[in-house]
Amino acid sequence: MKIGIRKSNKAWRSYSGGNRILDVPSEDFRLLLFNAVGKMMMPLKKVGDLNTARKELDKTCERLEISKM
Numbered sequence: 453m454k455i456g457i458r459k460s461n462k463a464w465r466s467y468s469g470g471n472r473i474l475d476v477p478s479e480d481f482r483l484l485l486f487n488a489v490g491k492m493m494m495p496l497k498k499v500g501d502l503n504t505a506r507k508e509l510d511k512t513c514e515r516l517e518i519s520k521m
Contacts, residue, residue: 453485453486453487453488453493453518454485454486454488454490454518454519454520454521455483455484455485455486455496455509455512455513455516455518455519455520455521456483456484456486456509456520456521457481457482457483457484457502457505457506457509458481458482458484459479459480459481459482460478460479460480460481460482460498461477461478461479462477462478462479463475463476463477463478464476464478480498480499480500481498481499481500481501481502481504481505482495482496482497482498482499482505483495483496483497483498483499483505483508483509483512484496486521490521496512497512
């Protein structure tokens with residue numbers, strides 16, 4: 453197993469009382485667990501920026517004794 457980082461770009465859509473469309477973008481980085489073949493198994497953690505994601509990746513890999521992707 454390995455742990456990697458991927459950027460997540462999602463947008464949420466809502467309709468106001470006046471029937472106007474409100475799109476709210478949501479960008480973050482996620483630490484994901486991958487199997488031996490490289491297929492994503494499950495998300496582990498969500499963080500706001502890339503530097504924090506890299507620090508969390510290092511910390512998590514060290515604690516779980518798993519290599520980085």
